Amino acid sequence: MMHxxxxxxxxxxxxxxxxxxxxxxxxxxxxxxxxxxxxxTGQLNFAQGEIGLFGAFLVSTLTLSGLPVWLSILIAMVAGxxxxxxxxxxxxxxxxHRNPGAVVVAAxxxxxxxxxxxxxxxxxxxxxLPSLFPSGPTDFFRLFGAAxxxxxxxxxxxxxxxxxxxxxLFNRTKVGLAMRAVANNAESAGLAGIRVGWVLMIGWxxxxxxxxxxxxxxxxxxxLSAALMFGPFLSASAAATLGGLDSPVGAVVGGLTLxxxxxxxxxxxxxxxxxxxxxxxxxxxxxxxLFRPGGLFGSERVERV
Amino acid sequence: MAGLGTPRLVEHGSVQHRVGQLLLFxxxxxxxxxxxxxxxxxxxxxxxxxxxxAIAVTxxxxxxxxxxxxxxxxxxxxxxGAYTTAILIDRGWTPGWTFPVAAVVAFVIGCIVGLPALxxxxxxxxxxxxxxxxxxxxxxxxxxxxxxxxGALGIKNLTYLxxxxxxxxxxxxxxKWMFWLxxxxxxxxxxxxxxxLRSRIGRAMIAVRDNETAAAVxxxxxxxxxxxxxxxxxxxxxxxxxxxxxxxxxxEPAIAQFTLLGAISILVAMVIGGTAxxxxxxxxxxxxxxxxxxxxxxxxxxxxxxxxxxIFAVVLILIARFAPFGVVxxxxxxxxxxVRVVPKLPAVQPVEPVATGDHT
Numbered sequence: 001m002m003h004x005x006x007x008x009x010x011x012x013x014x015x016x017x018x019x020x021x022x023x024x025x026x027x028x029x030x031x032x033x034x035x036x037x038x039x040x041t042g043q044l045n046f047a048q049g050e051i052g053l054f055g056a057f058l059v060s061t062l063t064l065s066g067l068p069v070w071l072s073i074l075i076a077m078v079a080g081x082x083x084x085x086x087x088x089x090x091x092x093x094x095x096x097h098r099n100p101g102a103v104v105v106a107a108x109x110x111x112x113x114x115x116x117x118x119x120x121x122x123x124x125x126x127x128x129l130p131s132l133f134p135s136g137p138t139d140f141f142r143l144f145g146a147a148x149x150x151x152x153x154x155x156x157x158x159x160x161x162x163x164x165x166x167x168x169l170f171n172r173t174k175v176g177l178a179m180r181a182v183a184n185n186a187e188s189a190g191l192a193g194i195r196v197g198w199v200l201m202i203g204w205x206x207x208x209x210x211x212x213x214x215x216x217x218x219x220x221x222x223x224l225s226a227a228l229m230f231g232p233f234l235s236a237s238a239a240a241t242l243g244g245l246d247s248p249v250g251a252v253v254g255g256l257t258l259x260x261x262x263x264x265x266x267x268x269x270x271x272x273x274x275x276x277x278x279x280x281x282x283x284x285x286x287x288x289x290l291f292r293p294g295g296l297f298g299s300e301r302v303e304r305v
Numbered sequence: 306m307a308g309l310g311t312p313r314l315v316e317h318g319s320v321q322h323r324v325g326q327l328l329l330f331x332x333x334x335x336x337x338x339x340x341x342x343x344x345x346x347x348x349x350x351x352x353x354x355x356x357x358x359a360i361a362v363t364x365x366x367x368x369x370x371x372x373x374x375x376x377x378x379x380x381x382x383x384x385x386g387a388y389t390t391a392i393l394i395d396r397g398w399t400p401g402w403t404f405p406v407a408a409v410v411a412f413v414i415g416c417i418v419g420l421p422a423l424x425x426x427x428x429x430x431x432x433x434x435x436x437x438x439x440x441x442x443x444x445x446x447x448x449x450x451x452x453x454x455x456g457a458l459g460i461k462n463l464t465y466l467x468x469x470x471x472x473x474x475x476x477x478x479x480x481k482w483m484f485w486l487x488x489x490x491x492x493x494x495x496x497x498x499x500x501x502l503r504s505r506i507g508r509a510m511i512a513v514r515d516n517e518t519a520a521a522v523x524x525x526x527x528x529x530x531x532x533x534x535x536x537x538x539x540x541x542x543x544x545x546x547x548x549x550x551x552x553x554x555x556x557e558p559a560i561a562q563f564t565l566l567g568a569i570s571i572l573v574a575m576v577i578g579g580t581a582x583x584x585x586x587x588x589x590x591x592x593x594x595x596x597x598x599x600x601x602x603x604x605x606x607x608x609x610x611x612x613x614x615x616i617f618a619v620v621l622i623l624i625a626r627f628a629p630f631g632v633v634x635x636x637x638x639x640x641x642x643x644v645r646v647v648p649k650l651p652a653v654q655p656v657e658p659v660a661t662g663d664h665t
Contacts, residue, residue, distance in 0.1 A: 038428075042428075044428055044431070044432070091622055091626070094626055095625055095626055095629050098629040098630075099576075099629040099630055101369070101375070101575075101576040101580055101629075102576060102625040102626075102629035102630070103625070104375065104572070104576065105572075105573055105576045105577065105621055105624070105625045106621070106622050106625035106626070108569055108572075108573055108621065109618045109619070109620075109621030109622040109625065110618070110622065111618075112614055112617060112618040112621070113614070113615050113618030113619060113622070114618075115614065116611035116612075116613075116614030116615045116618065117611065117615055118611070119610045119611035120609065120610070120611040120612060120615055123610070124610040124611070234435070234436075234439050234565075237432055237435065238432070238436060240432075241429060241432040241433070245428060245429070271449070276443060276444075276447055278436070278439050278440055278443060279440040279443055279444060281436075282433070282436040282437070282439075282440050285433070285436070286421055286433060286436075289421065289424065289425055289429060289433065290421055290424055293424045293425055293426065293429065294429075295429075
């Protein structure tokens with residue numbers, strides 16, 4: 001017992017937790033954007049990660065032209081909003097009510113197209129992106145003896161700020177009310193005078209802005225390349241599944257859980273190793289879904305015959 | 306339209322209908338025969354790839370087309386079949402005998418995966434199967450399974466030489482042998498699939514797709530139907546994987562067909578062909594393979610990174626926009642302008658007074 005306690009390195013544990021939370025925050029942001037689209041339209045946007053990547057490339061262009069990082073990210077978020085709103089209107093809307101399979105194919109088309117578009121516009125070489133937070137080797141504070149780097153901790157703080165903003169948007173504004181109404185029942189919302197089409201576009205746009213933020217936070221560590229968002233998107237969709245696809249709270253809990261789980265598996269479960277992280281997460285999610293088919297916080301829809 | 310006139314009505318199952326079906330079948334048969342006898346290596350290889358994809362799509366079509374559930378994880382079954390064949394050939398088996406084993410292995414795993422699928426609906430199942438597609442290559446690389454899979458190195462030298470009794474001349478005719486083997490397996494799988502649909506379980510599947518709750522109320526055993534369908538679907542896709550392994554002559558975890566990209570191509574090929582249509586898998590797989598090849602060639606000829614991918618993506622979006630029910634759906638719509646197939650009307654029976662007490 002004593003021996004086991006001695007072997008346990010407390011500050012290393014804290015460092016791993018913070019790293020896990022930072023990565024989990026990226027997952028949570030992306031999962032949130034998936035949930036925002038799903039609630040509005042019942043669709044899973046496979047291109048969500050790639051829209052974020054588009055924004056991150058835009059951030060790199062803007063910062064290279066001399067703008068500060070935070071301003072570049074804001075501009076890219078707005079651009080991502082517009083891009084996604086247009087894509088929703090032009091690509092998805094016309095087929096929405098015709099065949100769900102066709103919507104999936106169109107979304108996969110968007111995913112492939114946007115992914116390749118980056119190398120068409122910005123060239124195939126990887127780029128680096130400056131961090132929004134101080135990222136020098138001495139930019140850390142101590143917590144229980146562990147070095148907590150601002151670059152990691154800042155990502156977690158950004159998630160909290162984003163959550164607060166979203167809460168205000170959904171619960172304290174007219175747009176948010178309309179979005180909740182459409183998520184609840186699009187037809188009734190339309191009859192009540194809400195312009196459902198606009199709400200769907202705003203939903204896609206909002207989700208895109210969040211993904212751009214996630215990609216811009218991730219790129220300084222991951223390196224900006226076409227493959228940047230594959231892994232995070234998969235983890236985010238797993239996180240959204242775990243939390244419940246229609247629950248923003250679930251997305252955040254699911255994202256943070258997966259991030260911490262990944263850190264714990266890589267750090268402490270040696271025989272599994274990095275390759276098996278996703279497989280282990282999948283098994284856990286499957287077990288959760290067996291008992292709660294709608295995810296941890298999701299609602300199960302009752303179907304009438 | 307003036308010259309067009311009203312569409313001609315053809316009764317389902319009538320001589321005219323049968324002749325029409327035979328002509329369509331004959332058209333495909335003639336194209337394949339012509340290609341199989343005359344085409345040379347690269348061209349025939351691409352067509353073989355398309356048919357292998359069509360077999361995999363036929364498997365997925367069982368689930369999606371006829372139970373309404375989407376799987377984005379069929380690359381795992383494809384890879385499972387390929388690896389079963391590879392591991393057995395590596396241990397000295399005759400390649401042909403590994404195919405049924407691969408089908409059985411994929412069937413069993415498919416049933417196991419199908420079990421949780423009983424509880425999950427729509428997008429949740431899609432996401433779980435997507436996870437399966439991601440987890441599969443990772444498991445191939447997993448160090449404690451390396452004794453079986455040989456890790457990242459994979460398994461090589463999986464050539465399937467034509468057996469003595471075939472008219473093919475050993476290694477020189479290898480590409481033709483692969484093509485005809487693929488055609489025969491595709492025919493078998495298609496016949497099994499279409500017979501399955503007309504069987505009791507097929508009708509149960511369609512009932513589950515159209516309204517799951519209603520089907521359950523009508524007495525359909527959803528658990529049994531879904532599990533068996535998942536298993537059969539996996540088995541078909543697994544055999545496609547076996548073919549893929551011997552055609553490529555090697556397997557390794559990095560091969561795109563075993564990853565999420567493979568699952569996506571199976572899914573996309575199915576949708577652009579047309580789900581729940583008999584000709585859907587073949588038409589979709591052909592369309593997918595040749596459009597993809599054409600887009601890639603465009604990108605390479607112009608030497609612009611990313612151009613091929615963007616062209617392919619635009620074509621996908623256009624197909625989704627203008628043929629939401631796939632190429633077969635589009636062709637049906639066109640056909641409906643000229644010929645309309647109507648269901649056979651039941652012969653009118655004279656009404657007899659009901660004899661009471663005679664019911665059984």
